[in-house]
Amino acid sequence: MTIIVRTTSRLLFPFIFLFGVYIVLHGHLTPGGGFPGGVIIAASVVMLILAYGIERAQQRVSILQAEMLDIIGSATIAVIGILGILLGAYFLQNVFPLGELGKLFSAGNLALLYIGVGLKVTASILLIFYAMLSD
Amino acid sequence: MEKVQRALALVLVIAVGVFLTLTASSIEPPFGSFPLRQVGTEIETSVGQQYLENAPQQTGAANVVTSIVWGYRGYDTLGESTVLFTAVVGVLMAFRAMRRNE
Numbered sequence: 001m002t003i004i005v006r007t008t009s010r011l012l013f014p015f016i017f018l019f020g021v022y023i024v025l026h027g028h029l030t031p032g033g034g035f036p037g038g039v040i041i042a043a044s045v046v047m048l049i050l051a052y053g054i055e056r057a058q059q060r061v062s063i064l065q066a067e068m069l070d071i072i073g074s075a076t077i078a079v080i081g082i083l084g085i086l087l088g089a090y091f092l093q094n095v096f097p098l099g100e101l102g103k104l105f106s107a108g109n110l111a112l113l114y115i116g117v118g119l120k121v122t123a124s125i126l127l128i129f130y131a132m133l134s135d
Numbered sequence: 136m137e138k139v140q141r142a143l144a145l146v147l148v149i150a151v152g153v154f155l156t157l158t159a160s161s162i163e164p165p166f167g168s169f170p171l172r173q174v175g176t177e178i179e180t181s182v183g184q185q186y187l188e189n190a191p192q193q194t195g196a197a198n199v200v201t202s203i204v205w206g207y208r209g210y211d212t213l214g215e216s217t218v219l220f221t222a223v224v225g226v227l228m229a230f231r232a233m234r235r236n237e
Contacts, residue, residue: 028196033204074220077213092209098195107196110205113212120216124223131230 001051009051016044024118028107034114038121046129054133063134066126073120080109080116 023037049057061069084093092109099106186203194202204212 028198028201030198031200033198033201070220070223074216077216081209081213092205092213094194094206101191101195102197107194107201110194110196110201113205113209114201117212117216120219124219127223128226131227 006051009047013044013048016047017041020044020118020122024114025104025111027114027118028110029102029104034117035121037114038118039125041118041122042125042129045126049129049133054130058130058134061126063127063130066123066130069119070123070127073116073118073123076116076119077113080112084109 020037020040020043023032023040024034025037027033027037045057045061048060081092084095085091087095089095092113094108094110096108096112098108105111186207187199190199190202190206191197194206196202196206
């Protein structure tokens, strides 16, 4: 790509990444959550793929790292679910303190579950793009 | 013959469109309001109204959609992420097998 596209995407990458992280972390406070936030984070890396090519993007996030991220996201959801059983409640039931309504550290396990979903969706979209693009 | 078919298709499409528009405009209760449930002589509010009133206290989440997605309907969303995982595994299998055969 031309130097204009490369420079713009390099400058925009951290802001789009940060916006995706914000959407994931504030999933229990504002509209959004793990699914759209994960797609936004993945889209920031896809923008790097478009500007710099697949090799440069895989230097930042390799295929193995994306696979690990996918498994970590799934494991987060499963561990939080089973934690409910271990602590004497039902599967996926909230065992953490609810906190104050509207604060970042509130809503117990809902925020943690959305972080797991965000990791999972990011890694999934990236893996699909890597699989379709790399030859 | 083709012209007759096209005219018939057009008439059919317009008829279905008019039917749907008239039906949708006469649905009770109107869009945006909650249907009320009558048990005996008591009129109860619907499940959507219950969620809106109780979700912030019960789950602690300010976003009611989140409290339904992971709080009340947690199993559903767990299955949803399983579907996503399976879809990714399927795509990776298909593309990596295709590359190996080349």
